[in-house]
Amino acid sequence: MELFLHAEAWIALLTLTFLEIVLGIDTIGENAFSIRDLILLALAFLILIGFTLAMEAFHKEIPKRYVYVAVLFSFTVELINLRVRRKTEQHKRKEH
Numbered sequence: 001m002e003l004f005l006h007a008e009a010w011i012a013l014l015t016l017t018f019l020e021i022v023l024g025i026d027t028i029g030e031n032a033f034s035i036r037d038l039i040l041l042a043l044a045f046l047i048l049i050g051f052t053l054a055m056e057a058f059h060k061e062i063p064k065r066y067v068y069v070a071v072l073f074s075f076t077v078e079l080i081n082l083r084v085r086r087k088t089e090q091h092k093r094k095e096h
Contacts, residue, residue: 007057014050021046041078045071 021042048070052062 007053010053011050011057014046014053018043018046018050037078037081041074044074 021039048067052067055062
């Protein structure tokens with residue numbers, strides 16, 4: 001478990017995860033990642049976490065609550081956006 005205490009290990013892990021998402025996007029699941037906005041949101045989260053880890057590797061501390069609030073806010077906005085879109089599409093279908 002000592003391996004996970006090093007920033008370099010986390011950077012390597014996130015890089016491999018990023019490559020898996022980018023290269024294997026078709027096999028992950030059509031329902032989960034069929035919405036382009038969710039893909040971009042997931043990649044933005046990976047970039048945010050990678051940036052945070054890179055800054056920690058240079059001994060620049062970013063308070064975790066800033067990262068968590070940014071992630072939670074983005075995710076909440078996206079969920080609201082998806083719900084509004086779904087209701088708008090249902091309303092359009094009923095009119096036609």
